[in-house]
Amino acid sequence: MNPTPMPHLTSEEIELWAQGILGAARAMHLADCSLCRAEAEQERKVILELAQLRRFAPSPDFADRVMAKVRIPTRSGEFTP
Numbered sequence: 001m002n003p004t005p006m007p008h009l010t011s012e013e014i015e016l017w018a019q020g021i022l023g024a025a026r027a028m029h030l031a032d033c034s035l036c037r038a039e040a041e042q043e044r045k046v047i048l049e050l051a052q053l054r055r056f057a058p059s060p061d062f063a064d065r066v067m068a069k070v071r072i073p074t075r076s077g078e079f080t081p
């Protein structure tokens with residue numbers, strides 16, 4: 001007799017796994033189920049790509065820091081006879 005198969009991981013559980021915080025009991029299902037494993041790998045890839053995007057995205061104060069370095073030429077002090 002086969003043991004009762006574990007239910008497939010929900011998309012939420014797959015997300016947790018990709019973040020490395022899924023409980024070991026559920027993560028073990030991935031060892032047996034190529035279906036869930038494929039989905040989990042896909043999810044992890046997406047998360048890695050998102051993490052990279054976030055790293056390359058400018059930080060919220062990026063514009064402020066750029067503007068602080070930009071010298072806007074002013075006309076004051078020009079040709080005061």
Ligand SMILES: [Zn+2]
Binds near residue numbers: 007009037
């Ligand atoms: Zn499964």
